[in-house]
Amino acid sequence: MASPPSYPLGSVAASQLDVSQTLPDYARTVSSEWDVPAADQLHHFHLARKTGERWLTLTMTSRAATAEATPLFFQGGNVTGSLKLHLEKEELVDEISIDLYGRLTIFSHSTSNFLRMAQNTYSAADKPPESLEPSLTTAKRGRLKGRYDWPYSFRLPKGVSILSSITPDGESERKSYRLPPSFRDEQSNVDVQYSLVVRVNRGGFRKANKLVVPFDYVPLARPSPPTILRQLAYQQDAEIVGPEGDPEGWKSFDPIKIEGVLFKKVPVKALCRLSVARPLTYTRGTPIHLMMCISSDNEQLLDLLTPQSIYLVVVQRTTFGDDNRPLFSRRLSAQITVKSQIRATAKWWKFSSSNPAPSTRAFAGELLVPADLPPACQILHYGHEYEFAFTSLSAVGFTPTAPSKNAFLTEPINIVTAFSQGARPRSYIPPEYNIS
Known part of the structure; x- marks a missing residue:
């Protein structure tokens, strides 16, 4: 089978690229290595009395777009701020703590903590703290009055190590996970959430006050x-230069043979060769460039092919359950459930090559990675990952000989949150095809 034509230009010369131009150097400094917003947004959260008087305030500095938005932190960031207490009257306070949690919730009723970091801000057993209003300071242990301000700081780890199994010898085995992204998947009913929890314990049987800040x-x-x-x-x-002129920039798969019948009486077959842009790691919110060349001895079949004939999608495969290792009890076997969801669909358009192969139709395509797609993760008994799936080829009057629920081709891909250094990917979809 002939090599696929370009996207849409096969040769470097035809692409009109100035190959003599050098690419800029990219300094790997702390400020430019990751293109993230500045950590300059101050958030305020409160506990108030029935009268509306705010007696506890938590401040937090994050990288969110606005002070009203949910606080936002990136990998390796510091969750910092202060806890302010304002008590006009002397009150019994046994302990004040701030905890940082990472939680996995499945089906709204199964919640597991995969991360907990604690900071004990105040304890009645310790020396009484100094009030910001010395004249109101009380000397009674376990009782507070006045204004207090405690700083807090948590550095988010890149990952966690969690107890996974106990060997027959009684030794514990741990499993390491990268810290998963925050997300809520309503279709799978899965929620990964991070929060700061402030607790003010009054001692005895008195109900504690709690402030939860996601x-x-x-x-x-x-x-x-x-x-x-x-x-x-x-x-x-x-x-951009296509697979013929830039073979290292594309992954071209072996031809896929699809057989069928045209108008219920003419046996036909087609060879489909898919090429996808390399590397197979894509930043969310960016386009993925695609090429599809379809060859057949039946010209009528080729003439019936349209951009809507090719169905290629990004599939999210979600797993619930553990891997094949028994956990804690050697008598228990792993229970794994797999669920698949289509997350994005490719758009295609026809183009003509400068050197068209005989009996071949060429299509260029793009697949836009949703900007809010959570990157792949694995944490505790939950995981999800992504793959390309070329699932069908259709045309008016064409019936596949052996329809199958399985895709013709699948290929694992990785979705990430940051751009590679340098110029960002751009879209090449003709305006008339860029219709949702």
């Missing part, structure tokens, strides 16, 4: 840079 967490990872030709195309706002 925040969002984003892990950081980026693709490796694309080929020099791809980078130059982005930088110069030029057409």
Whole structure:
């Protein structure tokens, strides 16, 4: 089978790229290594009495867009702020603590903590703290009056190590996980949430006061840079070079043979060759470039093919349960449930190559990765990952000989949150095809 035509240009010369131009150097400094917002947004959260008087205030500095938005932190960030207490009258306070939690909730009723960090702000057993209003300070142990201000700080780890099993010899085994992103998947009924929890314990049988402050967490990872030709195309706002002219920039799969019947009487077959842009790691919110070449001895079948004939999607595969190792009890076997969801669908358009192969139709395509797609993760008994799936080829009057529930081709991909350094991927969809 002939090599696929370009996207849409096969040769470097035809692409009009200025290959003599050098790419800029990218300084790997703390400020430019990750393109994240500044940590300059101050949030306030309160506990108030029935009269509306605010007696406890938690401040938090984050990278959120506004003070009203949910606080936002990225990998390796510091969750910092202060806890302010304002007590006009002397009150019994046994302990004040601030805890940071990471929690996995499945089906709204099964909640597991995978992260807990604690900071004991005040204890009645310790020396009484000094009030910001010395004239109101009480000397009685366990009782507070006046204004107090305690700083707090938690550095988010990149990962956690969790007890996973007990060996027959009684030794514990631990499993390491990368800290998962915050997300809520309503279709799977899964929620990964981070929060700060402030507790004011009054001692005895008195009910404790609690302030829960959710925040969002984003892990950081980026693709490796694309080929020099791809980078130059982005930088110069030029057409990218296709698989024929830039083979290192694409992964081309073996041809897929699809057989069927045209108009219920003519046996036909087609060979489909898919090429996808490398590397197979993509930043959410960016386009994935695609190529599909379809060859057949039946010209009528080829003429019936349209951009809507090709169905290629990004599938999220979600697993509930543990891996194949018995956990805690050697008598228990792992229970695994797999659920698949389509997260994005490719758009295609026809184009003509400068050197068209005989009996072949070529389509260029793009698949936009949703900007809110959570990157792959595995934590405790939950995990999800992504893959391409070429599931069907359709045309008017064409019936596949052996329809199958399985995709013709699948390929694992990785979704990340940060851009590779340099020019960012751009879309090449013709306006008339860019219709939702």
